[in-house]
Amino acid sequence: MRVAIIGAGASGLMAAAAIVSKGHDVTVFDGNEKCGKKIYITGKGRCNFTNLSDRQTFLENVVRGGKFLQSALSRFSPQDAIDFFERWGMKSKVERGNRVFPVSDKASDVTAALLRACDGVKFKLSHKVKNAYKSGEEFFVDGEAFDRLVIATGGKSYSATGSDGSGYALAKKFGHAIVDCVPALVPIEVEGAYISSLQGLSLKNVRLTAVCDEGNESEFGEMLFTDKGVSGPIVLTLSSKINRKTCRCLELDFKPALSEEKLDGRLLREFDAAKNKQIKTVMLSLLPSRFVALFLNMAEISEDRRVQSITAAERKRLVKLLKCFTIKFKKLYPIENAVVTSGGVELSQVNPKTMQSKLVSGLYFAGEILDVDALTGGFNLQIAFATAQAVGSDF
Numbered sequence: 172m173r174v175a176i177i178g179a180g181a182s183g184l185m186a187a188a189a190i191v192s193k194g195h196d197v198t199v200f201d202g203n204e205k206c207g208k209k210i211y212i213t214g215k216g217r218c219n220f221t222n223l224s225d226r227q228t229f230l231e232n233v234v235r236g237g238k239f240l241q242s243a244l245s246r247f248s249p250q251d252a253i254d255f256f257e258r259w260g261m262k263s264k265v266e267r268g269n270r271v272f273p274v275s276d277k278a279s280d281v282t283a284a285l286l287r288a289c290d291g292v293k294f295k296l297s298h299k300v301k302n303a304y305k306s307g308e309e310f311f312v313d314g315e316a317f318d319r320l321v322i323a324t325g326g327k328s329y330s331a332t333g334s335d336g337s338g339y340a341l342a343k344k345f346g347h348a349i350v351d352c353v354p355a356l357v358p359i360e361v362e363g364a365y366i367s368s369l370q371g372l373s374l375k376n377v378r379l380t381a382v383c384d385e386g387n388e389s390e391f392g393e394m395l396f397t398d399k400g401v402s403g404p405i406v407l408t409l410s411s412k413i414n415r416k417t418c419r420c421l422e423l424d425f426k427p428a429l430s431e432e433k434l435d436g437r438l439l440r441e442f443d444a445a446k447n448k449q450i451k452t453v454m455l456s457l458l459p460s461r462f463v464a465l466f467l468n469m470a471e472i473s474e475d476r477r478v479q480s481i482t483a484a485e486r487k488r489l490v491k492l493l494k495c496f497t498i499k500f501k502k503l504y505p506i507e508n509a510v511v512t513s514g515g516v517e518l519s520q521v522n523p524k525t526m527q528s529k530l531v532s533g534l535y536f537a538g539e540i541l542d543v544d545a546l547t548g549g550f551n552l553q554i555a556f557a558t559a560q561a562v563g564s565d566f
């Protein structure tokens with residue numbers, strides 16, 4: 172069969188490898204001058220290409236499409252991905268949180284291995300596909316005839332890597348519904364002139380809660396401040412969970428391990444031991460130094476006050492603020508800045524075993540163009556690979 176694949180990213184290359192291995196004539200189109208442009212920037216250039224968690228944990232990290240993906244993930248598991256890359260000359264290593272990387276720490280090795288597996292595939296690079304349709308039993312891709320078509324054009328973030336959302340228009344032309352695309356794994360913009368003064372500051376072991384009309388979401392871990400908002404692991408995770416909710420504000424708990432009562436006790440002890448010191452000095456044991464002046468300002472306590480002059484009511488105010496520092500939510504950063512796109516080809520119109528369209532026979536989808544997304548940790552690339560292998564299984 173003559174098979175066209177639109178997109179030479181993680182899913183397009185994996186689909187090409189799977190299909191060419193069965194002896195078909197495969198042509199891959201990509202608008203870029205080289206393959207796998209997004210792969211190069213994944214995992215900060217190290218490419219966290221899969222995650223070795225057990226099935227249950229893996230699915231807990233899938234935000235949208237978990238049920239749909241079960242079959243593909245069980246037939247091409249994270250271990251299968253590791254074995255695949257090993258077979259094609261790339262050894263891997265497992266790090267914290269079961270994240271798997273190439274042993275070389277080079278994302279380019281992932282692309283190189285995929286390209287070795289694509290031996291025999293024809294590449295039409297610097298070719299952005301404008302038009303694809305089916306006439307009779309044949310598919311036409313910018314005028315060229317094929318027997319099967321795979322759309323693997325990715326999402327619409329980091330458009331300089333080629334995934335600019337043009338694939339959704341192609342899918343729509345075949346009659347497919349597209350679930351509204353919103354940013355996922357993205358920083359959050361907040362209100363407040365003070366934010367820029369905190370840029371670059373990172374906080375560890377904090378709890379951040381997004382207060383939403385549809386129910387709150389909360390994450391514990393590390394976050395950091397940007398020029399106009401917040402980012403870091405727990406913020407990215409929260410963004411994926413609230414991107415379809417109405418968020419009112421973020422509540423930051425600096426001391427999630429302590430109840431208000433215990434924290435008050437700790438403050439009392441610290442105040443007792445440092446009666447003559449300025450409050451700003453004592454607060455250094457509870458907050459990063461860059462936060463202290465701002466924090467005391469919010470608590471309406473002058474930073475030069477002696478600890479012994481702090482009233483019980485003021486101490487309670489400090490406790491309340493340490494447990495619940497409210498940050499006004501503005502919006503998520505734009506989709507361009509999102510690690511992944513939430514939304515895409517509506518899953519009910521796609522066969523989860525083969526990724527074949529239920530509307531147009533011979534048409535397939537793989538990777539991020541589908542309405543699937545997951546948290547950070549190698550889950551998104553594993554989804555791209557598993558859906559691509561599911562396509563291959565139908566040839």
Ligand SMILES: Cc1cc2nc3c(=O)[nH]c(=O)nc-3n(C[C@H](O)[C@H](O)[C@H](O)COP(=O)(O)OP(=O)(O)OC[C@H]3O[C@@H](n4cnc5c(N)ncnc54)[C@H](O)[C@@H]3O)c2cc1C
Binds near residue numbers: 179180209212336
């Ligand atoms: C900064 C960053 C870091 C990331 N890090 C990780 C990580 O460490 N681990 C992880 O699991 N995931 C990571 N991801 C997510 C992961 O990269 C994507 O989920 C994955 O690349 C999706 O693969 P895909 O093949 O579906 O799409 P893509 O990799 O985006 O590939 C789509 C391809 O289609 C081409 N294309 C699009 N439209 C057309 C057209 N009309 N004609 C021709 N070609 C077209 C594009 O040029 C592109 O090459 C990261 C994402 C970003 C942005």
